[in-house]
Amino acid sequence: MITEAPFVVFFVAAALAAVTRGHLRGAIMVAAPVIGAFNLYNLPADTNVQIPLMDLTLELTRIDKLSLLFGYLFHLAAFLGIIFALHVRDTTEQVAGLLYAGSALGAVFAGDLITLFVFWELLAVTSVFLILARGTERAYRASMRYMVIQVLSGVILMAGAIIHYHVTGSIAFEYVGLQPLDSGLAGLASWLLLLAMGIKSCFPLLHNWLTDAYPEASPTGTVFLSAFTTKVAVYSLARAFPGTELLIYVGATMAMFPIFFAVIENDLRRVLAYSLINQVGFMVCGIGIGTAMALNGAISHAFNDVVFKGLLFMTMGAVLYRTGKMNGSDLGGLYKTMPKTTVFCIVGAASISAFPLFSGFVSKSMVMTAALEENYPTVWLALLFASAGVFHHAGIKIPYFAFFAHDSGLRPKEAPPNMLLAMGLAAAICIFNGAYPWVLYSMMPFPVEYEPYTAAHVLTQVQLLFFSALAFAWLQLTGRYPPELPSINIDAEWLYRKLLPGLGRWTAAWGALLRDGALRLGRAASGEVYKLITRHGGPEGTLARTRPSGYMALWMTVLLSVFLVLSFLE
Amino acid sequence: MSEHSDHPGRFDSPESRKRVRQVLYALCTVSVIAEIFVKRYVDHPWEALPGFYAIYGFIACVALVLLATELRKVVMRGEDYYDDH
Numbered sequence: 001m002i003t004e005a006p007f008v009v010f011f012v013a014a015a016l017a018a019v020t021r022g023h024l025r026g027a028i029m030v031a032a033p034v035i036g037a038f039n040l041y042n043l044p045a046d047t048n049v050q051i052p053l054m055d056l057t058l059e060l061t062r063i064d065k066l067s068l069l070f071g072y073l074f075h076l077a078a079f080l081g082i083i084f085a086l087h088v089r090d091t092t093e094q095v096a097g098l099l100y101a102g103s104a105l106g107a108v109f110a111g112d113l114i115t116l117f118v119f120w121e122l123l124a125v126t127s128v129f130l131i132l133a134r135g136t137e138r139a140y141r142a143s144m145r146y147m148v149i150q151v152l153s154g155v156i157l158m159a160g161a162i163i164h165y166h167v168t169g170s171i172a173f174e175y176v177g178l179q180p181l182d183s184g185l186a187g188l189a190s191w192l193l194l195l196a197m198g199i200k201s202c203f204p205l206l207h208n209w210l211t212d213a214y215p216e217a218s219p220t221g222t223v224f225l226s227a228f229t230t231k232v233a234v235y236s237l238a239r240a241f242p243g244t245e246l247l248i249y250v251g252a253t254m255a256m257f258p259i260f261f262a263v264i265e266n267d268l269r270r271v272l273a274y275s276l277i278n279q280v281g282f283m284v285c286g287i288g289i290g291t292a293m294a295l296n297g298a299i300s301h302a303f304n305d306v307v308f309k310g311l312l313f314m315t316m317g318a319v320l321y322r323t324g325k326m327n328g329s330d331l332g333g334l335y336k337t338m339p340k341t342t343v344f345c346i347v348g349a350a351s352i353s354a355f356p357l358f359s360g361f362v363s364k365s366m367v368m369t370a371a372l373e374e375n376y377p378t379v380w381l382a383l384l385f386a387s388a389g390v391f392h393h394a395g396i397k398i399p400y401f402a403f404f405a406h407d408s409g410l411r412p413k414e415a416p417p418n419m420l421l422a423m424g425l426a427a428a429i430c431i432f433n434g435a436y437p438w439v440l441y442s443m444m445p446f447p448v449e450y451e452p453y454t455a456a457h458v459l460t461q462v463q464l465l466f467f468s469a470l471a472f473a474w475l476q477l478t479g480r481y482p483p484e485l486p487s488i489n490i491d492a493e494w495l496y497r498k499l500l501p502g503l504g505r506w507t508a509a510w511g512a513l514l515r516d517g518a519l520r521l522g523r524a525a526s527g528e529v530y531k532l533i534t535r536h537g538g539p540e541g542t543l544a545r546t547r548p549s550g551y552m553a554l555w556m557t558v559l560l561s562v563f564l565v566l567s568f569l570e
Numbered sequence: 571m572s573e574h575s576d577h578p579g580r581f582d583s584p585e586s587r588k589r590v591r592q593v594l595y596a597l598c599t600v601s602v603i604a605e606i607f608v609k610r611y612v613d614h615p616w617e618a619l620p621g622f623y624a625i626y627g628f629i630a631c632v633a634l635v636l637l638a639t640e641l642r643k644v645v646m647r648g649e650d651y652y653d654d655h
Contacts, residue, residue, distance in 0.1 A: 003591075036633060045601070054651055131648055186621065217612075241622075259634060260637060261637045263635055263638035264639070264641065264646065328637060372614055377616075384630070385630045385634075388627045388630040388631055388634070389630065389631070389634050392635070393629050456608055459604055459605065459608050460617070462601050463621070463623040463624040463627065464626065464627040465627065466597050466598045466601050466622040466627075467596065467623075467624040467625070467627035468630070469594055471597050471627070471630075473591055473594060474632075475632065482635065482642055487644055487646045487647065488648070489642070489646055489647070490645045490647055490651070491645070496653075
């Protein structure tokens with residue numbers, strides 16, 4: 001059995017897809033993740049593909065439980081995303097999608113920081129085309145901002161890796177751990193690596209690239225985007241920074257603040273983008289707690305999140321594809337003509353809200369239980385608040401404003417068969433992982449001793465969700481719920497989309513003013529000097545004046561007379 | 571519910587919406603009553619309070635929405651906010 005590094009399968013498929021078209025290309029694309037998964041299954045556990053580079057050794061494929069889990073996850077995500085996008089006839093988007101999925105695989109199997117950096121940047125470059133594929137001016141602008149930030153993250157990663165190598169003499173991608181900043185170069189390296197991963201996993205204030213770019217991508221592109229970039233970052237954090245206490249608070253903040261924006265956001269795919277950050281917050285928090293239970297929770301939640309968030313983005317993608325609209329204020333009542341999409345959306349919503357028997361239930365609660373067990377009650381309360389909030393904005397708001405609410409009058413056709421198939425498969429996985437979590441648990445990097453289905457856990461979760469729904473009903477009935485309005489909300493991106501360009505324009509304007517002033521002043525001053533010179537030395541000047549010779553004789557006489565008088569005085 | 575509607579859907583009439591709400595009220599009530607019969611393993615003293623999750627869920631959501639409404643006053647802008655340079 002010949003086996004290859006996992007990313008190779010996707011890169012080869014991308015090359016083949018670029019030169020074929022029609023059904024053949026479709027077949028190649030669907031086959032890629034299937035062959036890839038088979039290849040991964042057959043990779044020997046001690047696989048270690050090494051390439052020498054100068055005096056370093058690059059480790060292209062490192063197989064362990066953590067990388068394997070993410071490897072299978074990415075194959076699954078690519079498979080679902082490709083089926084969902086099977087109707088697309090856009091070479092760039094399709095090839096970029098395969099390269100993007102391959103890059104994600106390259107990153108999670110990277111055994112050293114240089115290989116990680118290469119795939120880290122490839123992730124950025126290939127995914128840009130999924131945003132550009134939308135073909136709008138807004139998408140173009142968003143994709144450029146996205147690319148700058150993503151590439152910057154890679155550059156910071158590289159800087160961290162170089163310093164790390166300088167300090168430790170090793171480029172292996174292993175546990176780094178956060179060193180205090182005042183501990184010299186080692187501290188600097190660890191903070192740079194954390195910052196690079198923090199940008200990609202949307203730490204607070206570094207998060208806006210996601211909510212800016214993902215909702216501008218094509219209906220199928222967003223499904224791809226939601227699966228890979230942030231999960232590669234979560235994987236890297238789980239590998240390099242497990243048990244870093246700072247991450248507990250960063251994660252709790254990430255779980256909390258996006259839900260406020262999600263409640264008032266009008267673009268439903270942007271609501272999902274905010275809720276993506278909120279879910280990654282749970283994972284980051286789990287990584288920060290760092291116990292076996294917490295890490296298992298974080299990783300299994302990453303797995304489930306890829307599927308249910310992908311499903312939700314698929315349902316919204318189908319709505320956008322059929323109606324051309326994505327704002328809550330323009331949608332509503334679509335359940336009449338898109339009943340299957342509606343049901344799949346509700347399954348995704350139930351999963352992200354952690355309803356019993358749906359996938360979020362068995363993974364999210366592991367992180368929360370770990371928070372209590374490790375004595376972080378405030379963090380636990382924050383996560384509980386975030387759980388109720390998730391149900392509110394992703395669980396209720398998304399299906400309600402898209403498919404129910406007021407009738408928009410839109411009567412789109414049901415989603416095409418390939419989209420329905422992808423959504424159906426994703427929904428089935430959500431229910432399977434929720435109702436029968438043991439398969440997922442058996443893939444976890446640590447042995448799991450967690451029983452999700454206790455009567456108490458089911459009951460308390462159900463109470464939390466039912467009363468959150470009650471709050472939604474009450475707020476709607478009393479008119480306190482903020483209506484969907486055609487609007488945007490300013491966020492941290494304001495700093496670089498408004499303040500920075502504003503400062504630039506302000507500086508330019510003042511610069512121009514100063515330059516004009518200086519020029520005018522200079523011109524005025526030099527004019528005065530010139531005038532002075534011409535007055536005295538010019539053709540009409542004092543020094544060039546012509547006088548009659550009699551004048552001269554008279555003055556000579558006066559001069560000689562003065563001499564004469566003076567000589568008499570002696 | 572709307573004048574656009576060519577055929578009224580199952581969830582459009584006020585009666586059906588009311589029925590959905592009644593089901594929700596019933597589920598809420600049952601979930602709280604069921605607490606009497608379920609032995610609770612408690613990690614945190616607050617969890618032991620009767621109806622803690624119900625109350626917390628309700629208050630959390632109301633607080634979330636009311637705070638978000640306040641946030642809207644600060645951050646909401648026109649859709650072309652970033653376009654007009």
